[in-house]
Amino acid sequence: MGRAPCCSKVGLHRGPWTPREDTLLVKYIQAHGEGHWRSLPKKAGLLRCGKSCRLRWMNYLRPDIKRGNITPDEEDLIIRLHSLLGNRWSLIAGRLPGRTDNEIKNYWNTHLSKRLLSQGTDPNTHKKLPPDNPVVVLFPKKKRKNKSKKPIEQEKPKIHLPKPIRFTSSVQCTTKSSSQGGENGQVLVPWSEYINDDENRTGFLCYNDDHDLINSSEFECQSHHDHDHDHVLGAEGDSHDSLEKIYEEYLQLLKTNEDQVQLDSFAESLLI
């Protein structure tokens, strides 16, 4: 007998979220906090399943999401963490302030894996491909209907690490200065219009003409986050050093778990 679906699909909205749905979700979470996703939609007045609400919040509406291009430093860190951790996107995302696992996964699949291949590196093993034996990688051209589960998973080192820590972002604010209207017809909705914010946060949800959320990241550091990691992140504008420190921190963790960990040769070479 199969597992029951997470929620009844009958009568529930699917597909892209509307600004109104975003508003309802943000308001509810601000008032009641995250969690209890299963019951959240009903209480919030949303015709969505809990998973959909959670995903929308985690990947799009959270105030600490950093939107915009992945920087070269972030790319470098993603590649190096992927070489150590494999497709553990949530772990990788946990070390990239303001980035979500979904975003990193998408970026890897659409940009980084292809770039590694073009550079003659196997994106799965991070080893150099033999030049006389080019691997033909079949990127799915379009819409595979075959829903068969993933094939044999590649061997990856078992790494026992603490749960990833989400960093709240203190990202450079591109729209903060334009208090009511963004550029190019963007509509900036102050966060305070969505929520009763008693945490003294500032920022906006930024919608364009088509009501697409462009940016919701313009927040100062929030009160309830791990201050022990603030120094790791460092000050704004010091992202390169911060990312380096994060990577160093990972290496340190790996060193302390050497008896549990079988690193692949690439990771081992990094530890020397």
Next chain:
DNA sequence: AAGGATTCCAACCGCGGGAGG
């Protein structure tokens, strides 16, 4: 300009694991 091909990413799906009864 048209329309087919490709890219990109938000959203969905199913599974596994932890917590609690």
Next chain:
DNA sequence: CCCTCCCGCGGTTGGAATCCT
């Protein structure tokens, strides 16, 4: 233990946007 519920994760998909011919 076993079962159920819930959450979070990683793989996959749909379709809008963009590119190409």
